[in-house]
Amino acid sequence: MTVKEMAQTLGLTIFTGEEGLEKEIEGGYTSDLLSDVMGYADAGYVWITLQTHKNVMAVASLKELAAVILVKGFAPDEDTAELARQEQISILGTTEQAFELSGRLYRLLHP
């Protein structure tokens, strides 16, 4: 499944990084701790978090993640969005909480 298909199915807002929408999703990881994601997420994963600062995109890029989804209505900081465009990784958003969105994404990826 591509990031675009996931965004459409889950009704996510697309904040930035339109270029990254065709990336294939390999899995998901939910965490607000950057070292946790650094250590345990893998390439092609979608990262669900409430962190909005620029370091999120540094981690997403280094780990070659497929996309970042911000929960609870959070929006990316301006420099975060800029870096997402450079790295061609989409930042998506939802008003849902991490628990609910993770559940819906899990069901989508493991039907």
Added chain:
Amino acid sequence: MDLSFNIQGGDFTSAGTASSQVRRTLKELGVDASVIKRVVVALYEAEVNIVAHAYKGEIVAQISPERVFLKLTDEGPGIPDIEKAMTPGYSTASQEVREMGFGAGMGLPNICKNADVFNLHSVPNKGTTVEITIQIS
């Protein structure tokens, strides 16, 4: 090949720059993806440690066909109790740093997990030196 970077303590907007450049270089050299992944995790954690804890530091990355050797030297408060610092979940990071999602006490364990050789030398009130070796072949 040698790469070197200067790191400013507290400068979170640039955190990860060195890791990103080392990653790019390793990719260009055609190094195996699983090796690059380990280098990136270990180097990023060590880089963030300088930003989060030290006043300033230097990173040197030596890349040879056999191995990647990373040396991170900082001027900073040092680590008084290394055993404690190595304990997963233990951190001395400030509240501000923790709110960003850093300082979870996973940095040094992540380095340990991904390095083939990991040396940590620290002098309290002076600074810390971290040496990480990851074998390529």
